Amino acid sequence: MNRFSFVFWLRSAALLLPMLAPFAQAQTVDAEAAEHLARKSHCTKCHAPARERTGPSLKTIAEKYRGRDDAVAVLVKHITTGPRIMIDDEEETHKTVRSEDEAQILNLVRFILSH
Numbered sequence: 001m002n003r004f005s006f007v008f009w010l011r012s013a014a015l016l017l018p019m020l021a022p023f024a025q026a027q028t029v030d031a032e033a034a035e036h037l038a039r040k041s042h043c044t045k046c047h048a049p050a051r052e053r054t055g056p057s058l059k060t061i062a063e064k065y066r067g068r069d070d071a072v073a074v075l076v077k078h079i080t081t082g083p084r085i086m087i088d089d090e091e092e093t094h095k096t097v098r099s100e101d102e103a104q105i106l107n108l109v110r111f112i113l114s115h
């Protein structure tokens, strides 16, 4: 990168960042869509909002990841890659979410983390 383009890049970044900030913060969650996807994917069989079932409650999960920058990335991976988990001393493949739509998956993860 030559000197001119570096200065140009810096100027554009300085101009753009304040404009983008409100979008980065406005991560509103569509709870209805998230609950629908969770039901459709049978997540609700094992996870309840505040009560421990076979899986941890959404509250427990949100508390575990509170303040972690990698929370969204880790949970997206967890619900899309089918990791091996232990249920009642038996190893099982964790259920994957029934959607290919990145926005829907992100919405579900943010919904879980909002508890």
Ligand code: HEC
Residues within 6 Å of the ligand: 038, 041, 042, 043, 044, 045, 046, 047, 054, 055, 056, 061, 064, 074, 075, 078, 079, 085, 086, 087, 094, 095, 096, 097, 098, 108, 112
């Ligand atoms: C058969 C029961 C079962 C189903 C169905 C299930 N889960 Fe889980 N889930 C678990 C258990 C058990 C754990 C805890 C695993 C562990 O910590 O090793 C877990 C953990 C999680 C976690 C936390 C992972 C972490 O890193 O702490 C998330 C998020 C999650 N599940 C989301 C989902 C979603 C979304 C679905 C639906 C696509 C789903 N689960 C379906 C049993 C289930």
